[in-house]
Amino acid sequence: xxxxxxxxxxxxxxxxxxxxxxxxxxxxxxxxxxxxxxxxxxxxxxxxxxxxxxxxxxxxxxxxxxxxxxxxxxxxxxxxxxxxxxxxxxxxxxxxxxxxxxxxxxxxxxx
Amino acid sequence: xxxxxxxxxxxxxxxxxxxxxxxxxxxxxxxxxxxxxxxxxxxxxxxxxxxxxxxxxxxxxxxxxxxxxxxxxxxxxxxxxxxxxxxxxxxxxxxxxxxxxxxxxxxxxxxxxxxxxxxxxx
Numbered sequence: 001x002x003x004x005x006x007x008x009x010x011x012x013x014x015x016x017x018x019x020x021x022x023x024x025x026x027x028x029x030x031x032x033x034x035x036x037x038x039x040x041x042x043x044x045x046x047x048x049x050x051x052x053x054x055x056x057x058x059x060x061x062x063x064x065x066x067x068x069x070x071x072x073x074x075x076x077x078x079x080x081x082x083x084x085x086x087x088x089x090x091x092x093x094x095x096x097x098x099x100x101x102x103x104x105x106x107x108x109x110x111x
Numbered sequence: 112x113x114x115x116x117x118x119x120x121x122x123x124x125x126x127x128x129x130x131x132x133x134x135x136x137x138x139x140x141x142x143x144x145x146x147x148x149x150x151x152x153x154x155x156x157x158x159x160x161x162x163x164x165x166x167x168x169x170x171x172x173x174x175x176x177x178x179x180x181x182x183x184x185x186x187x188x189x190x191x192x193x194x195x196x197x198x199x200x201x202x203x204x205x206x207x208x209x210x211x212x213x214x215x216x217x218x219x220x221x222x223x224x225x226x227x228x229x230x231x232x233x
Contacts, residue, residue: 036218036220046220091218093216100211101218102158102160
């Protein structure tokens with residue numbers, strides 16, 4: 001099972017918006033509307049920021065939003081802040097054999 | 112509040128077996144409706160799903176690791192365990208345990224341990 005494809009890096013200035021794509025196949029992202037997203041700061045464990053494509057856990061700012069179209073899911077960070085600088089990973093269920101698959105990861109840089 | 116804490120040797124020799132445990136508090140690994148997973152991250156690399164356990168009897172393994180991997184639960188201590196045999200340098204990584212959503216098709220992990228760094232080297 002190949003990892004979901006994400007851009008290696010995206011960047012934006014404070015206050016701007018950035019969008020990260022997560023491209024899979026009809027066997028994972030396109031088959032199940034359950035993509036999740038994680039934020040990981042250096043030396044820390046990943047943190048769940050989006051689940052079920054577009055739902056935010058309690059405490060996650062509404063600057064983070066998710067969407068999905070076909071085999072591609074997206075994470076948008078609006079009103080970018082310095083603390084948003086981190087690595088971001090998507091994840092999708094991929095069936096009984098491959099089960100869960102993560103994206104390749106995207107480094108967000110706040111200019 | 113659910114807490115997960117991984118533990119195990121930081122250094123393992125090539126060809127030996129890596130054994131890790133994940134102590135869970137605030138939930139019950141063997142009887143909770145949630146799934147429980149191991150995930151690893153090689154230095155400077157992305158996240159890789161390793162395996163998932165459900166109600167102590169149903170276990171899903173990564174196809175690439177299945178022949179070397181055993182995941183189990185000790186209900187008396189509420190600990191999740193991982194054993195990976197015949198390790199090589201490519202198994203060097205930070206190993207995380209995490210709680211996964213209770214629905215089969217919902218791949219979301221809401222609680223994570225801090226991770227334990229394992230290096231495979233002679």
